[in-house]
Amino acid sequence: MIVDDALMMRTTLRRILEKAGHEIVGEAINGEQAIVNYAKCQPDLVTMDLTMPGLGGIEAIKRIIQSDSAARIIVVSALGQKHIIFDALQNGAKNYVLKPILEDKLLSVVDLVLEQTGRAAAKG
Amino acid sequence: MLNQFFGHFLLNKGMLTQGQLCAVLQSEQQIKVKLGILAVDAGLMTAAQVVRIHQLQLSKDKRFGELAIQEGYLTSQQVDRLLEFQQQGHLTLMQAIADNGYMTLAEVAAALADFRKEYDITENSLDIDTNNEVIKKMLDFAAAGDRAELLYDYVGLLLRNVVRFLNDTPFICAPITEGEQDHKWYASQQIIGDIALSTGMIMDEAVMLEIASRFYGEKLSEVDEMALGSIGEFLNVNNGVFGSSMSDNDLMTDLQAPVVKSGDINFYATNYRVAVGTSFGQFELILSFKK
Numbered sequence: 001m002i003v004d005d006a007l008m009m010r011t012t013l014r015r016i017l018e019k020a021g022h023e024i025v026g027e028a029i030n031g032e033q034a035i036v037n038y039a040k041c042q043p044d045l046v047t048m049d050l051t052m053p054g055l056g057g058i059e060a061i062k063r064i065i066q067s068d069s070a071a072r073i074i075v076v077s078a079l080g081q082k083h084i085i086f087d088a089l090q091n092g093a094k095n096y097v098l099k100p101i102l103e104d105k106l107l108s109v110v111d112l113v114l115e116q117t118g119r120a121a122a123k124g
Numbered sequence: 125m126l127n128q129f130f131g132h133f134l135l136n137k138g139m140l141t142q143g144q145l146c147a148v149l150q151s152e153q154q155i156k157v158k159l160g161i162l163a164v165d166a167g168l169m170t171a172a173q174v175v176r177i178h179q180l181q182l183s184k185d186k187r188f189g190e191l192a193i194q195e196g197y198l199t200s201q202q203v204d205r206l207l208e209f210q211q212q213g214h215l216t217l218m219q220a221i222a223d224n225g226y227m228t229l230a231e232v233a234a235a236l237a238d239f240r241k242e243y244d245i246t247e248n249s250l251d252i253d254t255n256n257e258v259i260k261k262m263l264d265f266a267a268a269g270d271r272a273e274l275l276y277d278y279v280g281l282l283l284r285n286v287v288r289f290l291n292d293t294p295f296i297c298a299p300i301t302e303g304e305q306d307h308k309w310y311a312s313q314q315i316i317g318d319i320a321l322s323t324g325m326i327m328d329e330a331v332m333l334e335i336a337s338r339f340y341g342e343k344l345s346e347v348d349e350m351a352l353g354s355i356g357e358f359l360n361v362n363n364g365v366f367g368s369s370m371s372d373n374d375l376m377t378d379l380q381a382p383v384v385k386s387g388d389i390n391f392y393a394t395n396y397r398v399a400v401g402t403s404f405g406q407f408e409l410i411l412s413f414k415k
Binding site: 081103 | 193200376379
């Protein structure tokens with residue numbers, strides 16, 4: 001599932017992940033929608049933007065982890081948010097990728113998180 | 125990297141008009157050494173691999189670097205380095221000025237010598253601007269007091285990111301007079317935390333669409349959610365890099381979500397404006413510190 005307020009980012013992430021064989025089961029444009037859609041779609045993995053209008057990524061991560069402690073969430077964030085990324089990792093995010101998105105970096109982080117959590121064959 | 129500063133110098137001295145500089149930058153792009161040649165020269169690809177990418181380009185609307193990464197010939201870091209190198213040659217700018225017939229090669233060479241003298245640039249340092257020394261001579265942020273350095277850093281970074289992400293040669297130019305510009309768009313983002321800086325870009329629709337297209341990597345021909353998001357992300361990525369460099373100085377910052385809108389815009393009373401020209405038109409950078 002892809003969470004980002006910018007259509008351009010959602011499209012870019014979808015294109016990279018689908019090309020690599022992953023299935024996108026849901027999208028969300030803010031934290032509130034991410035929480036609702038996570039419960040509905042039960043994704044194997046979530047890419048989570050941190051800076052979104054309304055409920056931001058950190059709060060969404062906290063609430064998703066509260067409801068599913070095994071949730072696999074990868075933070076997708078701008079470079080200058082190191083301390084906030086640390087906050088996200090402390091709150092249960094599994095890894096992070098920096099914007100602008102580099103295809104090979106994103107895919108290696110996705111594969112790593114799926115492998116580490118026993119879902120290596122999660123591609124749809 | 126100093127192409128934009130040399131361009132600014134020529135503008136200021138009245139040696140080129142802004143329109144002529146735009147035309148020069150457009151033709152400069154055409155005479156740039158191709159990425160494939162640079163990759164072969166650097167020993168990163170074979171000639172056969174370059175030919176294969178050129179063949180792929182016939183059927184796919186993708187850039188050389190993108191396909192070279194896809195085919196596993198280059199890493200994205202290598203492509204970034206090659207693109208940076210490709211952008212740096214001030215020689216191509218000189219050639220483009222002469223080719224367009226705006227100045228003779230001798231006049232360009234003389235202007236370059238004057239430029240170096242005026243800005244204390246040695247021959248070897250023409251392609252770098254460490255510590256933004258050249259920008260500091262072009263822009264006056266003295267009114268910002270001890271925060272002026274941050275503004276110089278920000279402008280330097282933005283110019284480098286126009287090169288890096290938009291594949292163009294930016295230059296500092298005279299702002300367009302109010303009313304002359306078409307329907308305006310405004311992209312803004314607040315940097316908060318140890319530094320509270322409001323950042324914004326004002327541009328007309330054509331420039332906005334070109335920036336959005338270049339950053340997204342595909343032609344966007346109308347102002348829709350995709351184009352608005354792309355502009356916002358360009359600012360977001362730029363501000364992210366700025367925040368990262370600030371954290372090296374133990375200043376912690378965070379970013380609010382970028383906002384892109386049209387129509388009348390209200391600014392803080394005190395703001396710092398820098399008009400940035402590119403080969404596809406100009407935008408205005410607006411920075412202000414929150415009290």
